[in-house]
Amino acid sequence: MRVVIAVVVVVLIMALVGWLRFSSPAGNPTIQVDTEKVKEDTSILVEKSKQVVDQAAEKVDASIERDPVERNPVEPEPVEREPVEQ
Structure with missing residues (x-):
């Protein structure tokens, strides 16, 4: 079903852009691709x-x-951890 919807959408877009033309001269339906x-x-x-x-x-x-910008890396402050009681 998704494929059918995708094909219909593509055909409609092509018709709106002007790549496809639908006509029926003398009762014979035709599709023309420009x-x-x-x-x-x-x-x-x-x-x-x-x-x-x-x-x-x-x-x-x-x-x-461009010249590279010097960056001063920021050193993280040491984190003090409390001892875990078991």
């Missing part, structure tokens, strides 16, 4: 994701190149 729009949209998505990854890599490189 492959050019799919290619355009996916290439735009790939380019944008590359830009985001490049920006993230630049930020990481910039943070590595």
